[in-house]
Amino acid sequence: MIQSVAFIGLGAMGYRMAAHLPKQFDTVYVWNRNFAKAEQHASDFGTQAVSLEQATQADVIFSCLPTSQDVDNLIASVQLKAGSIWVDCTSGVPESAQKLAQIVKSQGVDFLDAPVSGQTIGAENGTLTVMVGGDIKAFERALPAMQCFGKLIKHVGASGAGFAVKAVNNMLMAVNLCAVAEGFTTLKAHGVNLNEALDCINASSGKSMVTETVLPQRILNRQFPLTFALPLLAKDTGIAVDLVRQAKLSAPVLSLTQNLIQAASDLSEENSDFSTAVTMYEKWSKITIE
Amino acid sequence: MIQSVAFIGLGAMGYRMAAHLPKQFDTVYVWNRNFAKAEQHASDFGTQAVSLEQATQADVIFSCLPTSQDVDNLIASVQLKAGSIWVDCTSGVPESAQKLAQIVKSQGVDFLDAPVSGQTIGAENGTLTVMVGGDIKAFERALPAMQCFGKLIKHVGASGAGFAVKAVNNMLMAVNLCAVAEGFTTLKAHGVNLNEALDCINASSGKSMVTETVLPQRILNRQFPLTFALPLLAKDTGIAVDLVRQAKLSAPVLSLTQNLIQAASDLSEENSDFSTAVTMYEKWSKITIE
Amino acid sequence: MIQSVAFIGLGAMGYRMAAHLPKQFDTVYVWNRNFAKAEQHASDFGTQAVSLEQATQADVIFSCLPTSQDVDNLIASVQLKAGSIWVDCTSGVPESAQKLAQIVKSQGVDFLDAPVSGQTIGAENGTLTVMVGGDIKAFERALPAMQCFGKLIKHVGASGAGFAVKAVNNMLMAVNLCAVAEGFTTLKAHGVNLNEALDCINASSGKSMVTETVLPQRILNRQFPLTFALPLLAKDTGIAVDLVRQAKLSAPVLSLTQNLIQAASDLSEENSDFSTAVTMYEKWSKITIE
Amino acid sequence: MIQSVAFIGLGAMGYRMAAHLPKQFDTVYVWNRNFAKAEQHASDFGTQAVSLEQATQADVIFSCLPTSQDVDNLIASVQLKAGSIWVDCTSGVPESAQKLAQIVKSQGVDFLDAPVSGQTIGAENGTLTVMVGGDIKAFERALPAMQCFGKLIKHVGASGAGFAVKAVNNMLMAVNLCAVAEGFTTLKAHGVNLNEALDCINASSGKSMVTETVLPQRILNRQFPLTFALPLLAKDTGIAVDLVRQAKLSAPVLSLTQNLIQAASDLSEENSDFSTAVTMYEKWSKITIE
Incomplete structure (x- = not known):
């Protein structure tokens, strides 16, 4: 009791x-x-x-x-x-x-x-x-x-399983963040209307928490409100790939994502929301996701 | 009319x-x-x-x-x-x-x-x-x-915008398919209960259509019902990376995913559902996602 | 005659x-x-x-x-x-x-x-x-x-085989350029003497044309003389990955390299030598390869 | 004394x-x-x-x-x-x-x-x-x-610098091993004569220790003599990416290579030479590098 x-x-x-x-x-x-x-x-x-x-x-x-x-x-x-x-x-x-x-x-x-x-x-x-x-x-x-x-x-x-699930969860979010940045700069480069495209994707198999909330509420509106700092997401993705390494597994998409989030975090200004990771892609492509 | x-x-x-x-x-x-x-x-x-x-x-x-x-x-x-x-x-x-x-x-x-x-x-x-x-x-x-x-x-x-959105949508799904395969083999290697982990992720930021429906209804139950063939998903991811190439953009996560789905498709038996892509990872890790 | x-x-x-x-x-x-x-x-x-x-x-x-x-x-x-x-x-x-x-x-x-x-x-x-x-x-x-x-x-x-070999050759060079940038920023972060390390690598299995000539003659001396422009290398790596796509093969390292060289090229100033691709990594890591 | x-x-x-x-x-x-x-x-x-x-x-x-x-x-x-x-x-x-x-x-x-x-x-x-x-x-x-x-x-x-240089050296070799496997299956798919192509590359910027010795002496002749076991190369590439992680750097090509070598090692039979890593690619593409 x-x-x-x-x-x-x-x-x-x-x-x-x-x-x-x-x-x-x-x-x-x-x-x-x-x-x-x-x-x-x-x-x-x-x-x-x-x-x-x-x-x-x-x-x-x-x-x-x-x-x-x-x-x-x-x-x-x-x-x-x-x-x-x-x-x-x-x-x-x-x-x-x-x-x-x-x-x-x-x-x-x-x-x-x-x-x-x-x-x-x-x-x-x-x-x-x-x-x-x-x-x-x-x-x-x-x-x-x-x-x-x-x-x-x-x-x-x-012991440790709770932390492991949290790390993998945040990693999956990070994967979607990168993939959405890549996919939406590509769509914009081809003249697609991003808001209409997003509506379609959110009714289809490509949807994720990132397409449903992060993209419309943080990125497309260019707000990037700081609620979860990018370096903390970099830390979490690092925990996830350390789990991969300890188990001697192969996880190429997770590893690549960790490297990209790390680079985006290293390039970011202090107190940047995790969603600002997409700006690394925007600088590469000179395309703004809006 | x-x-x-x-x-x-x-x-x-x-x-x-x-x-x-x-x-x-x-x-x-x-x-x-x-x-x-x-x-x-x-x-x-x-x-x-x-x-x-x-x-x-x-x-x-x-x-x-x-x-x-x-x-x-x-x-x-x-x-x-x-x-x-x-x-x-x-x-x-x-x-x-x-x-x-x-x-x-x-x-x-x-x-x-x-x-x-x-x-x-x-x-x-x-x-x-x-x-x-x-x-x-x-x-x-x-x-x-x-x-x-x-x-x-x-x-x-x-013209072409509809096809582009469809290709990117399916690509985002493919990214999640690979990431989930990597994340869940890792969790299982660390002794985590996958069903409980999935419940948590589906209530969290890592969720996607893949965690909500593909993983529980096709993979964890080992059913892999054929409704969308893996080679067709490989084709769609190829269309998406061709869009990236034509626009001369950089999309590392999408490109890697396309290569992995292509390899999984090449390794698969005829008439395999797209969800069987995870078995490539299972062969690497000798871990079954169930 | x-x-x-x-x-x-x-x-x-x-x-x-x-x-x-x-x-x-x-x-x-x-x-x-x-x-x-x-x-x-x-x-x-x-x-x-x-x-x-x-x-x-x-x-x-x-x-x-x-x-x-x-x-x-x-x-x-x-x-x-x-x-x-x-x-x-x-x-x-x-x-x-x-x-x-x-x-x-x-x-x-x-x-x-x-x-x-x-x-x-x-x-x-x-x-x-x-x-x-x-x-x-x-x-x-x-x-x-x-x-x-x-x-x-x-x-x-x-017909086409000559161009194919040239594209793959330049792609292999590009792969080494990226890998060397990644490896040498890592060594420097750990306090290793880069010149001595390079001597060892050039007498070992990790050597390549990049370690033998590009790194000492263009990068470590910070000269980056323009003899082959970075956008042309980006073009050549693009030709190589198009060959991969046409043959429906899986080439993850080549694809990733193409994306990274494309990003480096997009970020570079006009008339930059191909060797300046390493500066993208230097900006990420805040480490200069010298 | x-x-x-x-x-x-x-x-x-x-x-x-x-x-x-x-x-x-x-x-x-x-x-x-x-x-x-x-x-x-x-x-x-x-x-x-x-x-x-x-x-x-x-x-x-x-x-x-x-x-x-x-x-x-x-x-x-x-x-x-x-x-x-x-x-x-x-x-x-x-x-x-x-x-x-x-x-x-x-x-x-x-x-x-x-x-x-x-x-x-x-x-x-x-x-x-x-x-x-x-x-x-x-x-x-x-x-x-x-x-x-x-x-x-x-x-x-x-202390540690010697091990670090060795790990990076072996990693660079592993990168070339993967890139060569990818490049040469691609060339073969396009009907290129691999031996002639190799001669050209070994006189050009794409050459490396892998193209100069590993490819002709171990792979093209299908000998794969066991002198350095694939799991040891997997271990060394793992040491290299751990160095990347510890320094909080971004090294996408090295990370991807480590994952691929790990997968190849997991798939390989016991006492396989490191050069057998290419057989993973051969199984994907159904193309033999010879």
Whole structure:
């Protein structure tokens, strides 16, 4: 029975995710490196802004940080409570999840890698998808806490499996981003009306999340709103190809995509949305996708 | 005002598409190389099985053949009627559409390239998507006839634009097919539960028509039902990269995909569904996507 | 027995190639669109600057123009002499050679596609490599004329075969150019001494013409002297991938290279040497290969 | 002053390399897991087959093992002598060299990564190329010993640099192997005479070690003699792309090549020479390169 929960890392996602916890739990600790954010959260949502030491004494501890390295450092710096569960919602590295799971197990603690998808709007509405790797019993015990912010919550395998699914998901999105940039510059070069073409494709077999939302809402309207930074997508595609390499598989399309996203990220200005990857193609072709 | 329509090419798609025409038009001619099929169609749906010469005297003539080459040969063999419109629903070559449009124009005839998507089920239900290239006035005149079998019908540009959109659509599907094969063999190599992973991806940014329907309904269940042959997909991806070449653009992901689909097609047995392309990856990795 | 020869197209290569002809033949016509160049050639080397009509009455007519399209236009504009041989040293399109061979055959003329390699220095020294496609008897008859400027002269197949070999040769060079750019930015990122590394590679299995001459003489010294323009290399790699497409083969590395060279060419300033393709990689990585 | 040398790992390369040491040094220890080989070596070349413990007391210790992991295990199992130098000729992992160099430094020992190229014939003749990473003073001290079997011996950078250069060298060779397979199946599909084409290319800009030796001596003659196994080439290309990943660079051609070589290796029978990678392309195209 979960008596207390904690949420560590109140970024754009975490701030909104943690907001749902008080509806279900009486004791909700929050902590953030920039502590003012934690205090603001407490004031906004009735959570308790506490020290890291106290936060990590909760029964279920959520973390949502930029990289697995940040989670490593955090866990190395604290004393955990036997019987608790650490649920890491970072988009992290599968290998790292396996190591952390082993490290905290010696302290009687379970570690679940539980990355989320659904963007800030999903976090706000508590309708995120959560893909979870780790011990199935720990998953079942932590489920009521994850249900506060998640709608589809799946146990996808052992430690690292959650991170692996997230990396592959983002890779598939990246593949579509590149392919759509290539396909739509080609169509425009041939004088095709892009908006009408998009309507057709979205009713046909070529459709994807990229054609349905990214292309019309970020690219064709030339808005490129920053909600997910291009270097983070480059990081995620890198995690995916590292999985390919570790399994000694051949994945030419994924590898090529990773290289292209890496190049686009290297060429991009700071704080560019992932959708700006298409501008690399636009510079090549001198064609604007609009 | 359209008084008569004809449908030439009663394959799996054409047979079903032509069946809707008598609901709207009194005079509906059908013709097929294997003429028994035309007679069967007449008996099934109240159309008239006529000679090719008579069929091509209709006000609107639909064709739906395997390749642009077949349409070229057909048009070269007949006398057209000034004022009529030829609507070619083949998944054809844009350059060929431009040439045919010019050729028939000298006979006072309009040519529209109007490929469809939506598979046999869409043809059956009259809910196909039709992407049309050619003269806008001819498009408007032919629209009532196309509405018999089409739901979303878009004029996407000048002659060839319809074929171009179809080729790019199928290319985007092919890209997803390869990427999904690569991503899911990787996940399986890492012990991930593929069905749970798929549920997560279909609720996330990596989803596409391939993850939503092709993967669960053709691949994971190991059915690979033949509805669209792999060599035809190879042909379509070839049309797409030819468009890239003609415009002197750079489209690395599309080009790589075309090469991989070509290899998969060359390795495949006759009458293999396009979804069997994934078995090339399965042979590489000795991992079955199930 | 060859009584007269002509050379049409006195560019950087042609001017030097034609200079060797008077050593072997008494009657050597030259023609160039900018006719002053032909007159200069006559004055420099004892050739005869004549009208195009007269030049094309020679027993053997060499052409060396930018593209196959230029040769098409030229041949369409003149009257040929039955029994003569047209030897086209352009880096041209195989399909075009086949068409031209057929066209001139009806006038009793043989057409050989005979592109050369060896750069201006090889043209100057008369040590070019000539790869020849077309009728073997015509090849044998034209051989003495080709020997004026060629050292290694090979009949590689029927019409178009010479152009095909040249396109594949240049493609292999382009592949090495990209691979070397990728490999050497990587080595430099890891702090390796590039000059020492190059010495090792040039004594090992990774060596190529690019590592032996292009890298040290054009790139590492940051000279990039213009002797072969990047857009022409892009054109040649395009010819090679068109050969792949026509044969319905799968050539992923060649296709990717063509796309990368196309992008590099599109990004480059006018009159850039082919070796500047590496600067695209340098912009991605912010690493200079020096 | 080097008084004693040792050679550990008497495989096809090591056996021949160690044979040169007695010409220069009085005390030459050899050791091999299968110890009979060490005894044979002693009998053949006047070396001393000794225990691993004794071998690792030499002033300079050479190792030449299948993978860096084997070297890790070996070094972990022995006591080293302060002041000695470990020269690892394995085709190993740069990161591993950096770790080992740090580990043995604490015991007063220098570690040099010193992979070789030149095949068994070069080992036999003592004309190998040696690319060395590590402390420059240790390099200078070990140089006389390396000169026994090496002709071109270069210090290319800090620890790991030697392995990095070897990996990139082998990667460049792999790129040419794939490109040549693609280019020559294409030429054959177009009816070109491959032997004549090869002569032309080897006199032109497309030439490489693969066109000069691998293609004529292993592939065109259908011999594929096993001197360097395909899985080892797959391993080396993997090391190269890991270097790309670590430096966060974009190297699309290298990545694609690694994936193709991995696929070819996965499809190959055991004990296949690296040159059999071309048979993957031959199966795709149903064209034999001969």
